[in-house]
Amino acid sequence: MTDVTVLGLGLMGQALAKALVTGGLGVTVWNRTPGRAADLNDVNESATAASAAAASDLVVVCVLDYAVVTEILDKVDVSGRTIVNLTNGTPRQARETAARVEKAGGVYVDGGIMAIPPMIGQPAATVLYSGDADAYDRHATTLSLLGRSRFLGTDPGEAALVDLALLSAMYGMFGGVWHAFALTAKANLPRQEFAGMLVEWLTATHAMVSRPPDAEVVASAEMQLAVYPNLFDASRDEGVRLDFVRPMYEMMKEEVATGRPIAELLRNADEQT
Ligand SMILES: NC(=O)c1ccc[n+]([C@@H]2O[C@H](COP(=O)([O-])OP(=O)(O)OC[C@H]3O[C@@H](n4cnc5c(N)ncnc54)[C@H](OP(=O)(O)O)[C@@H]3O)[C@@H](O)[C@H]2O)c1
Numbered sequence: 530m531t532d533v534t535v536l537g538l539g540l541m542g543q544a545l546a547k548a549l550v551t552g553g554l555g556v557t558v559w560n561r562t563p564g565r566a567a568d569l570n571d572v573n574e575s576a577t578a579a580s581a582a583a584a585s586d587l588v589v590v591c592v593l594d595y596a597v598v599t600e601i602l603d604k605v606d607v608s609g610r611t612i613v614n615l616t617n618g619t620p621r622q623a624r625e626t627a628a629r630v631e632k633a634g635g636v637y638v639d640g641g642i643m644a645i646p647p648m649i650g651q652p653a654a655t656v657l658y659s660g661d662a663d664a665y666d667r668h669a670t671t672l673s674l675l676g677r678s679r680f681l682g683t684d685p686g687e688a689a690l691v692d693l694a695l696l697s698a699m700y701g702m703f704g705g706v707w708h709a710f711a712l713t714a715k716a717n718l719p720r721q722e723f724a725g726m727l728v729e730w731l732t733a734t735h736a737m738v739s740r741p742p743d744a745e746v747v748a749s750a751e752m753q754l755a756v757y758p759n760l761f762d763a764s765r766d767e768g769v770r771l772d773f774v775r776p777m778y779e780m781m782k783e784e785v786a787t788g789r790p791i792a793e794l795l796r797n798a799d800e801q802t
Contacts, residue, residue, distance in 0.1 A: 641692025
């Protein structure tokens with residue numbers, strides 16, 4: 530028996546296995562395509578997912594998506610095992626997988642990794658968890674080797690929900706960042722200098738994210754709406770597409786027309802025209 534098994538040795542699975550080995554644990558690994566453990570010293574590579582899962586009480590799964598998770602777990606005897614699934618998915622997929630594992634006699638913790646592989650094992654990496662609290666507590670020390678752990682409660686769907694919410698914020702931010710780089714592509718400012726300004730500006734905007742919804746208005750929706758035609762005109766003059774900025778403008782117009790904040794408008798998909 531080893532301390533922990535990792536199923537899936539893609540870019541993230543390899544980073545997880547490496548952090549666990551570095552933490553001094555005995556690690557068994559399996560990957561569909563053999564040979565991915567070549568760069569990992571001191572791991573036991575199993576020929577099948579079933580034999581790999583049989584080697585440890587704690588089984589960490591990190592593969593492409595939940596269809597693959599299901600395909601793998603169908604071939605594994607999960608009874609008596611704690612399955613910690615760090616594959617990205619939806620809350621519904623997490624809850625269904627939890628039910629399937631529990632029906633088969635295992636316990637289930639879902640997780641969301643808020644990091645890229647080089648960050649794994651570093652304090653800047655956060656891993657969200659939810660699901661079976663006793664299993665999480667039992668394995669918390671091992672899981673802490675992957676990064677900063679945050680347990681969000683016993684609903685197995687909660688970690689996936691918060692993971693997707695944080696990713697949506699990241700992708701929205703990147704949309705703005707890519708637009709900003711395109712807009713300044715021909716400016717005199719060197720790209721790296723502008724990148725530094727972007728980081729400072731985005732850091733400064735953290736204060737706006739933390740403001741409660743009922744805080745005093747210091748930048749009216751009407752004022753912000755007036756900025757957008759300028760952003761559109763300048764973008765057209767620079768030959769930059771409007772794909773990322775247009776949807777925000779549409780939401781801002783609706784906010785001004787209805788007097789309802791964007792966060793509230795977004796919560797009513799049924800009202801969408
Ligand atoms: N990389 C990141 O920056 C990052 C960050 C946060 C979260 N994540 C999440 O971590 C998970 C894994 O990401 P990754 O970066 O490791 O992806 P990846 O490098 O593309 O690896 C995908 C893994 O899934 C396996 N796989 C795909 N189809 C399979 C199948 N039909 N049967 C068995 N195994 C199959 C691959 O096996 P083969 O080697 O045989 O193809 C490989 O181990 C994803 O859910 C991702 O969203 C990744």
